Amino acid sequence: MTETTAYRNAKRRYLAEFLAAMAAYTLAIFASSLWLRAHPASGWRVPVALVPLVPIVAALWAWVRMFRRMDELYRRIQLEALALAFGGTALLVIAYGFLEVAGFPRLTVWWVWAVMATLWFVGLMVARLRYR
Amino acid sequence: MRNRLRVLRAERNWSQLDLAERLGVSRQTVNALENGRYDPSLPLAFRIARLFGLRIEDVFLYDGEGADEAQSV
Numbered sequence: 789m790t791e792t793t794a795y796r797n798a799k800r801r802y803l804a805e806f807l808a809a810m811a812a813y814t815l816a817i818f819a820s821s822l823w824l825r826a827h828p829a830s831g832w833r834v835p836v837a838l839v840p841l842v843p844i845v846a847a848l849w850a851w852v853r854m855f856r857r858m859d860e861l862y863r864r865i866q867l868e869a870l871a872l873a874f875g876g877t878a879l880l881v882i883a884y885g886f887l888e889v890a891g892f893p894r895l896t897v898w899w900v901w902a903v904m905a906t907l908w909f910v911g912l913m914v915a916r917l918r919y920r
Numbered sequence: 921m922r923n924r925l926r927v928l929r930a931e932r933n934w935s936q937l938d939l940a941e942r943l944g945v946s947r948q949t950v951n952a953l954e955n956g957r958y959d960p961s962l963p964l965a966f967r968i969a970r971l972f973g974l975r976i977e978d979v980f981l982y983d984g985e986g987a988d989e990a991q992s993v
Contacts (some may be wrong), residue, residue: 792937795946860961861949919952 798857805850812843861919868918869911876907922981926954928972943967 791799820839827833855866880903888894929939936954940947945964952958953968959980960968969976 789947789951790937791947792940792945794941794944859945859949860964861952861958862946864958919948919957920955 802850802854806847809843809847813840816840816843865915868915869908872911873904873907877904921959922956924979942971
């Protein structure tokens with residue numbers, strides 16, 4: 789649906805900020821991975837491993853700024869999506885916790901983020917349908 | 921909640937986009953309001969009514985029970 793100028797500009801700004809953060813993230817991951825592989829026993833392992841977190845925070849901040857520019861319906865849509873992501877992730881993670889006890893393979897924590905992000909996206913689609 | 925938004929908008933020959941710009945909300949919000957899928961917050965309800973030079977009760981038609989249907993989870 790075509791949107792108001794204000795909202796289109798807000799989205800454009802968010803996209804630019806988010807993509808810039810993702811580009812920085814890609815570089816950071818690449819650089820920190822290389823460094824960590826070359827210095828397996830350094831005392832700097834922790835800070836270097838966390839360097840990619842900086843562009844992630846930037847991406848998150850871009851989203852927060854976008855959220856602040858949203859009107860009440862868009863904010864409600866976001867919050868409903870996040871609620872679904874939260875609840876769904878809780879359920880799935882707890883379920884898998886039980887399965888691990890039953891012998892299922894241990895999974896890395898990245899799976900939690902993958903599930904959460906996916907459900908957030910699904911939640912947005914559902915919420916948009918409700919308020920179309 | 922039923923409302924007279926579409927009629928009032930048509931009387932002035934405004935598109936949904938026009939109304940959205942005048943209210944400072946998104947077009948999706950105007951669309952959802954007109955289709956009764958979303959009820960506005962109180963401040964927005966006042967802004968809408970004042971934009972048309974009316975009182976809230978003349979724009980939004982509250983029918984007592986079940987008026988919350990649009991937002992039931």
